[in-house]
Amino acid sequence: MSPRSPEQYEEIRGEKKSLIMQVALEEFAEKGFHATTINSISKRAGISKGLLYNYFKGKDDLLSEIVLKYIYEIYDYFDVNRDGHLSEDEFEFFIRKMALILKEKRDFWRLMIQVLLQNEVREQFFSSVTRNANEDGPQDSHKNDFLISRIMKIFSDYFERKNDRREPGYDPELELNMFILTMKGFAFSYIFTDRDDLRFEKCLNNIIDLYK
Amino acid sequence: MSPRSPEQYEEIRGEKKSLIMQVALEEFAEKGFHATTINSISKRAGISKGLLYNYFKGKDDLLSEIVLKYIYEIYDYFDVNRDGHLSEDEFEFFIRKMALILKEKRDFWRLMIQVLLQNEVREQFFSSVTRNANEDGPQDSHKNDFLISRIMKIFSDYFERKNDRREPGYDPELELNMFILTMKGFAFSYIFTDRDDLRFEKCLNNIIDLYK
Amino acid sequence: MSPRSPEQYEEIRGEKKSLIMQVALEEFAEKGFHATTINSISKRAGISKGLLYNYFKGKDDLLSEIVLKYIYEIYDYFDVNRDGHLSEDEFEFFIRKMALILKEKRDFWRLMIQVLLQNEVREQFFSSVTRNANEDGPQDSHKNDFLISRIMKIFSDYFERKNDRREPGYDPELELNMFILTMKGFAFSYIFTDRDDLRFEKCLNNIIDLYK
Amino acid sequence: MSPRSPEQYEEIRGEKKSLIMQVALEEFAEKGFHATTINSISKRAGISKGLLYNYFKGKDDLLSEIVLKYIYEIYDYFDVNRDGHLSEDEFEFFIRKMALILKEKRDFWRLMIQVLLQNEVREQFFSSVTRNANEDGPQDSHKNDFLISRIMKIFSDYFERKNDRREPGYDPELELNMFILTMKGFAFSYIFTDRDDLRFEKCLNNIIDLYK
DNA sequence: GATGAATGAGTATTCATTCAT
DNA sequence: CATGAATGAATACTCATTCAT
Numbered sequence: 001m002s003p004r005s006p007e008q009y010e011e012i013r014g015e016k017k018s019l020i021m022q023v024a025l026e027e028f029a030e031k032g033f034h035a036t037t038i039n040s041i042s043k044r045a046g047i048s049k050g051l052l053y054n055y056f057k058g059k060d061d062l063l064s065e066i067v068l069k070y071i072y073e074i075y076d077y078f079d080v081n082r083d084g085h086l087s088e089d090e091f092e093f094f095i096r097k098m099a100l101i102l103k104e105k106r107d108f109w110r111l112m113i114q115v116l117l118q119n120e121v122r123e124q125f126f127s128s129v130t131r132n133a134n135e136d137g138p139q140d141s142h143k144n145d146f147l148i149s150r151i152m153k154i155f156s157d158y159f160e161r162k163n164d165r166r167e168p169g170y171d172p173e174l175e176l177n178m179f180i181l182t183m184k185g186f187a188f189s190y191i192f193t194d195r196d197d198l199r200f201e202k203c204l205n206n207i208i209d210l211y212k
Numbered sequence: 213m214s215p216r217s218p219e220q221y222e223e224i225r226g227e228k229k230s231l232i233m234q235v236a237l238e239e240f241a242e243k244g245f246h247a248t249t250i251n252s253i254s255k256r257a258g259i260s261k262g263l264l265y266n267y268f269k270g271k272d273d274l275l276s277e278i279v280l281k282y283i284y285e286i287y288d289y290f291d292v293n294r295d296g297h298l299s300e301d302e303f304e305f306f307i308r309k310m311a312l313i314l315k316e317k318r319d320f321w322r323l324m325i326q327v328l329l330q331n332e333v334r335e336q337f338f339s340s341v342t343r344n345a346n347e348d349g350p351q352d353s354h355k356n357d358f359l360i361s362r363i364m365k366i367f368s369d370y371f372e373r374k375n376d377r378r379e380p381g382y383d384p385e386l387e388l389n390m391f392i393l394t395m396k397g398f399a400f401s402y403i404f405t406d407r408d409d410l411r412f413e414k415c416l417n418n419i420i421d422l423y424k
Numbered sequence: 425m426s427p428r429s430p431e432q433y434e435e436i437r438g439e440k441k442s443l444i445m446q447v448a449l450e451e452f453a454e455k456g457f458h459a460t461t462i463n464s465i466s467k468r469a470g471i472s473k474g475l476l477y478n479y480f481k482g483k484d485d486l487l488s489e490i491v492l493k494y495i496y497e498i499y500d501y502f503d504v505n506r507d508g509h510l511s512e513d514e515f516e517f518f519i520r521k522m523a524l525i526l527k528e529k530r531d532f533w534r535l536m537i538q539v540l541l542q543n544e545v546r547e548q549f550f551s552s553v554t555r556n557a558n559e560d561g562p563q564d565s566h567k568n569d570f571l572i573s574r575i576m577k578i579f580s581d582y583f584e585r586k587n588d589r590r591e592p593g594y595d596p597e598l599e600l601n602m603f604i605l606t607m608k609g610f611a612f613s614y615i616f617t618d619r620d621d622l623r624f625e626k627c628l629n630n631i632i633d634l635y636k
Numbered sequence: 637m638s639p640r641s642p643e644q645y646e647e648i649r650g651e652k653k654s655l656i657m658q659v660a661l662e663e664f665a666e667k668g669f670h671a672t673t674i675n676s677i678s679k680r681a682g683i684s685k686g687l688l689y690n691y692f693k694g695k696d697d698l699l700s701e702i703v704l705k706y707i708y709e710i711y712d713y714f715d716v717n718r719d720g721h722l723s724e725d726e727f728e729f730f731i732r733k734m735a736l737i738l739k740e741k742r743d744f745w746r747l748m749i750q751v752l753l754q755n756e757v758r759e760q761f762f763s764s765v766t767r768n769a770n771e772d773g774p775q776d777s778h779k780n781d782f783l784i785s786r787i788m789k790i791f792s793d794y795f796e797r798k799n800d801r802r803e804p805g806y807d808p809e810l811e812l813n814m815f816i817l818t819m820k821g822f823a824f825s826y827i828f829t830d831r832d833d834l835r836f837e838k839c840l841n842n843i844i845d846l847y848k
Numbered sequence: 849g850a851t852g853a854a855t856g857a858g859t860a861t862t863c864a865t866t867c868a869t
Numbered sequence: 870c871a872t873g874a875a876t877g878a879a880t881a882c883t884c885a886t887t888c889a890t
């Protein structure tokens with residue numbers, strides 16, 4: 001007789017929203033953002049089209065909520081709020097964690113690549129990131145950049161520190177860039193492959209050997 | 213006022229077709245395949261919608277013709293019909309050529325990534341390739357695979373040959389995979405960046421140093 | 425903690441209903457009937473959508489209840505249940521009262537115009553009215569007509585009576601029609617203007633001078 | 637075999653566009669803007685929904701094109717580009733022309749009232765008009781105002797001139813406002829009535845008698 | 849070859865209304 | 870009484886494709 005409590009409503013909303021985002025992510029990853037219809041998402045989620053619009057303003061809003069949610073999740077994964085110092089063991093841990101995230105959030109990365117392929121979006125997102133990481137100046141912590149540039153800075157410092165105890169020809173900036181490039185190669189190979197592959201494990205070990 | 217010869221007609225047809233494909237590629241790369249309309253393509257090409265359908269069966273046909281055309285172009289770039297033997301100098305030449313192609317055909321690669329993101333397409337395309345390249349058996353020359361697997365085979369042989377004169381721990385298959393992975397990293401970094409970057413040149417030299 | 429008496433419940437119901445109708449009228453007047461959503465009404469009234477359906481069968485029902493309520497209010501304003509005789513002073517009082525009602529119920533009139541713009545509704549509403557007023561026969565007191573036609577009849581009689589003491593060319597029916605027409609002009613000018621305007625007062629006085 | 641000439645295409649476009657606007661106006665006038673569907677318009681015009689969007693950007697664009705078209709038509713009707721001087725005969729001609737336009741464009745006026753009922757739109761449209769007309773200063777011929785304010789100025793001048801030869805109590809501004817008000821009353825009465833009515837002719841004559 | 853008007857199936861989105869709690 | 874999640878029919882709008890000229 002009596003209506004649900006606000007907490008009950010909040011819980012229902014939270015669960016439904018999660019469900020929709022999960023289902024939508026899968027569809028987006030499989031078929032692409034544009035090729036995925038609101039219809040198929042709601043069908044697959046077992047809800048009506050209208051309900052989806054109770055939770056999201058539209059298809060674009062759904063997309064950006066998904067992207068933001070996962071970015072924050074990944075951010076939390078790395079617990080970036082540490083002292084900023086990366087030991088060699090932590091470095092290895094980091095790399096293996098990255099591989100794990102690639103595996104567990106493969107759908108998200110596929111979606112992310114689609115997003116980054118659109119010219120306008122890409123620039124806001126990535127451009128400033130690498131630039132910030134290579135600079136020594138105080139971090140310019142704009143909202144968007146903050147998450148990734150923070151990680152980049154930690155790696156930049158890591159390779160800078162290795163500079164001290166290496167041979168003269170060692171170029172820390174080149175080393176950083178090559179490391180990032182190699183990780184991107186690993187990531188994209190992984191994302192574009194469906195099944196798990198024994199070779200990836202070997203490559204990962206090799207990358208750690210090379211840059212640790 | 214004399215009527216054009218059949219050859220002239222053929223040439224006109226060829227040029228128009230090329231123009232349309234060129235324009236379509238740019239639009240696809242900029243806005244994505246689904247977000248690009250036949251209307252905008254024909255407008256930008258300065259022709260009518262109807263005429264486009266004189267040259268292509270439909271939007272999908274336009275896409276696959278573009279993809280095939282560029283794949284063949286890239287294939288020709290490498291002049292793969294050689295003896296299959298790759299010297300160290302040829303290896304370096306190859307890598308630099310690849311970088312050049314990335315630069316000149318950036319639009320194509322952006323489109324290609326979109327294509328490969330669609331699950332069904334991806335599998336037909338890439339999966340068999342790397343497997344073939346790692347096998348010694350006679351080449352399985354299916355249409356699609358042939359082009360890329362042929363190149364892969366040449367690289368596979370290259371690293372196999374280096375095995376003979378290196379230290380005991382050398383693993384040619386791992387070396388091949390790491391090389392491919394690194395090149396992919398280089399490629400994706402390049403594709404997703406708009407402006408040319410000094411760092412890419414340094415990275416390229418480093419890659420050559422590492423794997424030549 | 426004692427349960428409310430039935431009377432209290434009834435009072436609460438009445439107040440809630442009034443609140444909803446008041447809010448709905450404002451929204452209808454501002455944005456138009458179709459452009460106003462049940463959602464915005466209930467939000468603005470501080471209640472749930474469901475509750476609104478406890479008081480009204482639907483959006484249409486809400487509309488017609490509003491229209492009827494205000495018509496009766498206006499009817500009461502004029503206290504039409506008099507003897508039907510209109511003195512000159514009462515005539516002036518009437519006109520000024522009309523102006524007052526226009527001012528105080530501006531939202532209602534804006535809604536009313538929307539209603540009358542729909543073909544089907546308009547006919548039921550206004551057509552018979554003026555005809556009735558011009559006829560001498562016994563009033564055809566259909567529900568809808570009754571309210572307005574009663575007023576019209578009073579005015580008709582008023583101008584008929586003036587006929588007796590005026591010059592030969594005096595046409596009471598024309599005078600009635602011109603008076604109604606002028607009042608309509610005044611009304612519409614007023615309704616379509618947001619701010620109060622000094623000129624309206626002057627015009628009103630002029631109208632009274634002309635037809636009193 | 638050969639395609640239509642640009643002129644032929646232009647002709648087809650023009651006719652179709654007119655047809656759609658005509659039909660849309662009727663529907664808008666009958667059922668109201670919001671209650672009219674693109675579907676019903678296209679059905680009634682005997683075309684597909686898609687075609688409508690070849691000619692108009694959307695429902696709103698369709699509306700504003702209709703409104704503008706008729707405003708310009710009405711403007712032309714009055715041939716306002718005269719010397720600005722209105723003789724008594726021209727005054728009468730003007731009034732009768734207005735009545736004619738009301739009759740012939742009744743659908744348009746019904747639509748116009750709907751438009752003016754929306755708060756934002758109304759202000760841009762009418763507010764500046766009457767103000768401009770009452771001022772003596774040089775006309776501020778902003779785009780929107782120009783059409784109507786020009787007409788208003790002519791009437792304003794007309795009543796100003798009558799001031800010279802009338803008795804002392806004559807107030808030209810009041811006379812102008814009363815005239816406008818009366819014409820509005822005539823217009824609205826006319827617009828809200830379906831059939832033609834003998835009484836309107838009588839009223840019109842009376843108005844001319846009063847203000848000529 | 850070439851044009852662009854015309855189609856219609858498909859898509860995102862809205863909103864009155866219902867109903868379990 | 871009261872709530873707001875849930876529904877689904879309806880609606881504006883898009884776009885690949887066809888076809889008469």
